Amino acid sequence: MPDLYTAKTDADKPINSVSPTKPETSISEKKLKIINELPVSTNPFSAFALNPSGVNFENQKNDETVLLLLRQHWGVNTAWILAGILFFFLPWLFKYFPGYYLLPEKYQLAVFIGWYLLLAAFVFEKFLSWFFNVGIVTDRRVVDVDFFGLLYKEISDAELDKIEDVTLKQVGAIRTVFDFGDINIQTAGEKANIEFNDVPHPRRVVKLLEDLR
Amino acid sequence: MENLTNFLLSANVWLIAKFFVLLAFFVYACFAFILVRQVSMMIEVVVTNLGSLIKMISIGLLIVAIAAFIAMILFL
Known part of the structure; x- marks a missing residue:
């Protein structure tokens, strides 16, 4: 009666088979290969x-x-970039606020300068937070x-x-x-x-x- | 109490406004100074090609903040 299953012996193994235990140096070689391949x-x-x-x-x-x-991801910055653009043009709408023209001109200028300083700080802080x-x-x-x-x-x-x-x-x-x-x-x-x-x-x-x- | 009420009623409203505007610009200048320190710390932790440019922007913001504060003292 023929055997249904025959276990492989050492003689069946190919002569140039690689040992399953890798040498320690192969890990660093692998890393080196990855590093060299990166653009x-x-x-x-x-x-x-x-x-x-x-x-x-x-x-x-x-x-x-x-x-x-x-x-x-850049998409995360969309909200504050859009807010920054909106706030940049907002002073053009100041004239529609009734209280704005009650201020003397020099105080109007102070509000104008203060607004853009705050905007600059807001945008710069958000950028720094993303960049670093x-x-x-x-x-x-x-x-x-x-x-x-x-x-x-x-x-x-x-x-x-x-x-x-x-x-x-x-x-x-x-x-x-x-x-x-x-x-x-x-x-x-x-x-x-x-x-x-x-x-x-x-x-x-x-x-x-x-x-x- | 009466003296305080009289003082508040007689005080010039624009003088009070000037005080608060100057306070706001002074606080902003302090914030800009802290921002310069923050940027210095950040560019030491993560070194990139843009580090010096970002530091220059932060110093520029501080200079503008101080200039705005001085301008408010002079012109308000």
């Missing part, structure tokens, strides 16, 4: 800058390379830089090999159409999770993190 981004306003030129951060190690710089609240992926770790208010900063980081889980959240039609979402990076130990909110191309970020881990 260089030169746009300083990019919300998704691969291999950004001229970008460094506090506490960066000498041999550490920034692979990805993330900011919130960044997420950074290097060849060693993930860094989240957050600024709250005027003089408060929070920098959290996690080594790539300490990352346990990466969760992507992309909810709603606008986020799906414009391809942006939230990424939650869970780390081992007591360190708080790292969150990148409203970042563009979240699937590419997750893919890069998976490749680097």
